[in-house]
Amino acid sequence: MKLGRVELPLPEFADMPRLGLAAFRNRIVFHLVFIALALATLALAVALLNEERQRNAQRYEQTFARSLGEVIAQLRHPSGQLALLNPAPPQVDAGWVAPLVLPFGAIDFDDATKAQRAIEMAGCSLQYPGGASLCVAVGSNAYAGGFVYLVAGVDAPPLVSRERGALDLADVHRVRISLKRDGVEQHWLAPVEMLDAQRGQLPGFLAEGAVLPRKARPQRDFRGWVWREGPCLSSAEPCPRRTTISIRLPVEAFREALFRSGGPQWPPADLSRTGLRLALLGPAGTTLFDSATPGAQPPLTLARLSGTLSPGGTLQITHGGHVVALLQGADDTVTPPSPWLTALIQHLPAPATPRRLQAQDTVTTPAGRFDVTLTGDLQGLDRTLSASAARLAWPVGAMLAALGLAWLIIEIGLIRRVARLTRRAAALSHQLQQPERFELGTLDVADLRGRDELGILAGTLADLLQHARDSLRREQLRAEREHDQWHAVGHEIMSPLQSLMLLHAADADPSRRYVQRMQQAVKVLYGQASPSEALAAATLAVGRLDLDAFLRGVAGNAAYAGIADVAYTPAAEPVWVQADDYPLEDAITHVLTNADRHRVAGTPITLVLRVDGELATVEIHNQGPAIAEDLLASIFDYGVSDAEPEDGVRRGQGLFVAKTYLAKMGGSIGARNVADGVVFEIGLRRGS
Numbered sequence: 001m002k003l004g005r006v007e008l009p010l011p012e013f014a015d016m017p018r019l020g021l022a023a024f025r026n027r028i029v030f031h032l033v034f035i036a037l038a039l040a041t042l043a044l045a046v047a048l049l050n051e052e053r054q055r056n057a058q059r060y061e062q063t064f065a066r067s068l069g070e071v072i073a074q075l076r077h078p079s080g081q082l083a084l085l086n087p088a089p090p091q092v093d094a095g096w097v098a099p100l101v102l103p104f105g106a107i108d109f110d111d112a113t114k115a116q117r118a119i120e121m122a123g124c125s126l127q128y129p130g131g132a133s134l135c136v137a138v139g140s141n142a143y144a145g146g147f148v149y150l151v152a153g154v155d156a157p158p159l160v161s162r163e164r165g166a167l168d169l170a171d172v173h174r175v176r177i178s179l180k181r182d183g184v185e186q187h188w189l190a191p192v193e194m195l196d197a198q199r200g201q202l203p204g205f206l207a208e209g210a211v212l213p214r215k216a217r218p219q220r221d222f223r224g225w226v227w228r229e230g231p232c233l234s235s236a237e238p239c240p241r242r243t244t245i246s247i248r249l250p251v252e253a254f255r256e257a258l259f260r261s262g263g264p265q266w267p268p269a270d271l272s273r274t275g276l277r278l279a280l281l282g283p284a285g286t287t288l289f290d291s292a293t294p295g296a297q298p299p300l301t302l303a304r305l306s307g308t309l310s311p312g313g314t315l316q317i318t319h320g321g322h323v324v325a326l327l328q329g330a331d332d333t334v335t336p337p338s339p340w341l342t343a344l345i346q347h348l349p350a351p352a353t354p355r356r357l358q359a360q361d362t363v364t365t366p367a368g369r370f371d372v373t374l375t376g377d378l379q380g381l382d383r384t385l386s387a388s389a390a391r392l393a394w395p396v397g398a399m400l401a402a403l404g405l406a407w408l409i410i411e412i413g414l415i416r417r418v419a420r421l422t423r424r425a426a427a428l429s430h431q432l433q434q435p436e437r438f439e440l441g442t443l444d445v446a447d448l449r450g451r452d453e454l455g456i457l458a459g460t461l462a463d464l465l466q467h468a469r470d471s472l473r474r475e476q477l478r479a480e481r482e483h484d485q486w487h488a489v490g491h492e493i494m495s496p497l498q499s500l501m502l503l504h505a506a507d508a509d510p511s512r513r514y515v516q517r518m519q520q521a522v523k524v525l526y527g528q529a530s531p532s533e534a535l536a537a538a539t540l541a542v543g544r545l546d547l548d549a550f551l552r553g554v555a556g557n558a559a560y561a562g563i564a565d566v567a568y569t570p571a572a573e574p575v576w577v578q579a580d581d582y583p584l585e586d587a588i589t590h591v592l593t594n595a596d597r598h599r600v601a602g603t604p605i606t607l608v609l610r611v612d613g614e615l616a617t618v619e620i621h622n623q624g625p626a627i628a629e630d631l632l633a634s635i636f637d638y639g640v641s642d643a644e645p646e647d648g649v650r651r652g653q654g655l656f657v658a659k660t661y662l663a664k665m666g667g668s669i670g671a672r673n674v675a676d677g678v679v680f681e682i683g684l685r686r687g688s
Helices: 023-078 078-085 114-124 254-258 300-310 339-346 377-434 454-504 510-525 531-538 547-561 581-598 655-666
Strands: 133-138 148-154 175-183 186-192 199-200 223-229 241-250 275-281 287-290 313-320 322-328 356-365 370-377 543-546 566-568 577-581 605-612 615-623 668-674 676-683
Touching: 023 078, 023 300, 023 313, 023 356, 023 370, 023 377, 078 114, 078 300, 078 356, 114 133, 114 148, 114 223, 114 241, 133 275, 148 275, 148 287, 175 241, 186 254, 241 275, 300 313, 300 322, 300 668, 339 377, 377 454, 543 547, 547 577, 547 581, 547 605, 547 615, 577 581, 577 676, 581 605, 581 615, 581 655, 581 676, 655 668, 655 676
Parallel strands: 566 605
Antiparallel strands: 133 148, 148 241, 175 186, 175 275, 199 223, 223 241, 275 287, 313 322, 313 370, 356 370, 543 577, 605 615, 615 676, 668 676
């Protein structure tokens, strides 16, 4: 046996069999658990996403018809009809206002209350910063005349009135109106002529400057009124009040469109390209209001209806087969949808709601009937859900990252270290299982030691293996010394034995047989490392032996071995067995010695031979104490004895020698307790 060091990987372990699946079972389970956790996290996220999609689809279906009802209600209101009648955006230059077509025939411009109510219902006013407003519109009835109505509301101080017949208007309040059509501009100047403190009229003159030409007369169909109503708007003097201006402006080109051949064309085709501008001018060149002021908020348009549509909804408005407007519902999130999330959502189980929903209704206006069709597409909901899920994807990503980090820490910090320790231990175990090249190596764990549990375990295993190596080395040294001792003892004993054989040369000399047994024992032990190894290596000459005659000789010669009162009852005939007489005599003598040591003084040791078929049994009985039950199965092992060593001589060898010799002869030996002592049973195979 030699000691060595295991260095991994070892070339001589190239033929080491691969570890079976059982060696990796825990590692596989560990990986499967983490994979299952990751899949469960993803499955939970997908399940929540699908559940939210189903709820969105149900809500969308429930609110779809109500959405169309809300749109129709807005369109049937005068402000909605105004949007229907004016679908096209104005095509005028900045600072100019294009007239709108009103949902009713005309405005009662002579009555302030009716005029204000009409523009409020129609919602045609432009709202300016500071609270000013202006509505520029035409009636929907072609036979109401080719007029443009201008209704403005401003906060103004008391107005300076024009004296009748005065031509210089620089020091009075006046309204200037400009019309731009086909690149040609017309200008009207309407000075304020107060009839009382609250009401005045506005005669219209075709003029551009602040001074009227001589003999200027007001335009016949131009009508205008001004009203100052309500309380003072501030404590400043003079007191500002809400002032309403209502004007009916005749446009000759519009009148001509009414009397063209083929019937009246109303509203005029170029209405959206016609621009008007209104300004309220004060004394000394001041401007109280100008419609060209930037920042005005336009009235309701059809484009604003898209804000009421759900994502994926489409609103189509047609009039006489012509598409007036096609509006799309905007996504209700500023975050763009994720393409891969959208694709994932669309591959989820389809909701019970149909993919496309459609509802229709009509709106009747002075210009005719408008057909309104609302179409819903769940794809828009999927995009919205994708955008929302993209914002919430980071918690799922964080959970997966945490799982990945935990897996990485355990895999690198523990599992891989355990795997390295397992491979090295398996290599060491494989080395120990090779009897032709047995080596007790070392377990190299320098890279695995540490303060954690695995480091402590690896260090402890390495220390235990080192302790075993040290113990094995000490045992090896002891065996070498014992081998040398037995070699020397055998050499020193053989010479005196040769002399004794010469002194007892006669075959009838009883001592000659014991000298021969001593020579046989010395030959067996000579040159061996230990008695157990010597006995294991001994070769016996097994042959036919008359066991009855043999036992008579053993009983008769027992006294020469120091064992008195050995009694044997001879058999009626020879009993032939397979045995070697010298080793068998040694075995029985060792048993007799053991029985002599433990028998009650003055009692005999009896030998009984029984024959049972192919087996001959020798029973050796002595009266004395019983053998402890826990020793009955082990007293035949080497070194096992209940007696203390005497004079340095170790007990526990005689019964081991007996068992070893009998086993080599195909026999057996056992012991059992009886009422008055112990019986040893030696069994031998019968010989022919």
